[in-house]
Amino acid sequence: MTRQELLQRSSTFLARFAHEVKVANAMGLFDINTIAEDFLIPIFSIAFNCPDLCNQNRIQMNFPAIDLGCATSRTSIQITSDSSSSKIRETLEKFASHGLGSDFDSLYVYVITERQKSYISQNLTEAINKLSIKFDTLTNILDFRDLAKKLSELTNEQLERINEHLEKEFRKADADLQFRNNLDAFLGVSQQKIEDEKRTKKYIPSVFVETSETKEEMRYFANPMFFYRKIDDDLRRIDLAYFNELLGMAKIEPVADNLRGITTLTAPNNLSELRARLVQQRTALEAIQEHVSPFSWYGDRAERFAPSDYLTGYWEVFRHSIESSGSGVFRSLEKVSKKIGIAQAKIFLVTGMAGQGKTNFICDLIENQFRAFEVPTIFIPARSLNDYPRPSRILSYIRNNRFAPDVSNLHDLLTLLNNVAEECQKPFVIAIDGINEVGDLDGFVAELRVFLEALCQYDFVKIVITCRSEFFDHKFADVFERQFSDHLYRVKDLRNEMSEDNKSRLLSSYLRHFKIKANFSKRSTEFLENDLILLRIFSEIHEDKDIGYVPDIYKGDIFEKYLVMKVEGFPTYLRQKALKSLYKICSQMLADENFSLISVEGFDDTERQIIERLIGEDIILRREVPSVGLASSGQSRFVALARARGLV
Structure with missing residues (x-):
């Protein structure tokens, strides 16, 4: 590229940047002014020979008067989109009042939109005269045209370096813009994955009965800008007056009541302000809890x-009156603190046994709640990650979307998602369902750790994860409960969150969805309401049937009928050998005296196909976590779920 072409290209880029800032500011998007500071550093560093130029706001928040500074060249630069004389005067006055003349010999004001043609304000002239350094409105107030002229004084090598920077930044900006334009289509691919879950009946919307408490908790996690007001409402309902009155009667110092102060805080305008607000509220609550704890039955017993x-x-x-009142206050404070903690959390983890409704919960959450509140969400069925190479399966999955951003690494992706979250003022949520279904568990544990380490560095990107309890305890507990405990909120069992009314509604929904007519005894009703996986099996067995009165239900009968139904759906060549394969499994159990974990090493290809089909159902057989891990053992293993269900 010739020198003339280099100059022309750099001038075009600078003019484009000035125009985009002007448009963004007209739309009320002033964050771009802050972005401009870092964007311009490499350019000014070369153009003004400032080898150590850095963003002063990174050194000290809201650094006075200037944005960029170089200690070596003693050059300082203020970046602004306000070209008015009053803005220039304000900058010069702050520069003087903070004594910055002792650190810098020169001051430039760079107007990222367009400078005025002249600056003749008397107040500005007076401010210039009071400076300890030289300042000329003709040479020290610059815009993109002045900077372009400055570039003409540089060498070709310096121009090439600046052009490389500009081209890289605008390629990234164009990719980001394209992603924002395609965001709805990008998120629509995740919705299509939800539809796939429906087709495979892993998610049955018509039989979902929400666990109200967990759904409420998810609102604070995924949409805190909307639901933080409920935290304020809860705080207003806490009354320390009566408790303090009782303390006074017992001649005990009252607890400082600053609850009003944290419920009348200024309403946040963005996620950053909300984050600071929640920290302030939680700190105040913890201080009150600490004082109330000695008077509560629920506090630390050692500090009575x-x-x-x-x-x-x-x-x-x-x-008795004090402890009774104190216990009520302590519980109320604890509940609000928990909600704030959920709003601050980065990881929402749902664990539970197989068949407890985790997939239904997460799919319903995304399809209905997140969609209704326009919370941007990527949905990942974890078993799909098996189709991608390690060590970046999650990133590869996300990029395998025709509308995905053109990013080369995980941090570029998370930066972009974080920016989208800031624009829409809702966290960007990544939802991964069933991490136990990734085949290479040992490899995936390390991979997930790296992914979460990166994610937790971004303020407004969050993740929802589901996992079977036994896999979590065996493989993932150390990752989450140690390294990420400060970022984690965990629901251990969705079933525990369901009320008796919800259980009854769930049974009715299953019967309605599978078109089953039946009259259940109290015993059989309780049986089905309290075991979701058996309810699911029972419903599949009796779909489209009128089974009349059901006095009792036996697990053995259910599993036998379910097994027969599934085997009848096998191809003929597998169906003929299915029963013999199951006998072989039982024989090996007896021979090994091991009735839970069996190696498939001695099974032929056809038998293994049968086993894989039954494992795929996750009902009769399931893949288990051996003590040394699936990947390291070199052998696939499985466990008979019938035994786990108390049948043998």
């Missing part, structure tokens, strides 16, 4: 209140 000898009589008279 002990009165001075001469106040023992007062304490004995009012003790």
